[in-house]
């Protein structure tokens with residue numbers, strides 16, 4: 001009797017082991033070949049960013065996004081303390097070799113205002129956040145090509161801004177990666193949301209007095225393109 005029990009126990013153990021190892025039990029579980037859960041190709045993540053000031057702007061805010069595969073299903077941003085009644089370029093930045101974080105004035109700011117105050121240009125922050133991969137415009141194109149299309153970015157009303165847009169496709173970006181590699185990075189929490197535009201001398205306009213020309217486009221004032229708030233789009 002004792003011997004028989006041991007054999008039975010050993011046999012049961014083998015059956016259990018084969019199940020754990022994934023050896024097919026298809027005949028015992030018909031219909032289980034399509035599990036009732038998202039497939040590997042269906043990757044949806046929720047991201048959240050807390051926006052903090054750059055360039056001593058006093059701006060702050062938050063953002064949430066849902067990214068499915070290579071598409072931003074929806075992104076919402078709210079911010080306050082921005083240069084009032086001015087256009088604010090907003091981008092998702094990402095670089096394979098970037099630090100995937102917001103720059104700091106102490107570590108990254110290499111530029112100066114006309115009065116000598118340290119300032120962080122968009123280029124100064126590249127090692128931290130990488131190049132533009134998505135332009136969060138209000139209408140039309142959302143690729144990096146629209147990065148400086150200030151007439152299609154949201155305008156702050158009295159310094160406050162809210163933005164919402166759906167169905168934005170990631171695209172291949174030369175020098176950065178494919179749509180898939182960029183989306184993979186952003187879904188992994190490596191994308192950085194950057195809001196631009198500082199009226200440094202608070203004269204009611206982006207002009208050349210306080211900080212000269214933009215390093216991105218000398219026809220634009222640096223006030224219009226320097227970062228003003230930033231947050232990492234972290235996985236919730």
Ligand SMILES: [Cu+2]
Pocket residue numbers: 089090091092093122132194195196
């Ligand atoms: Cu940007």
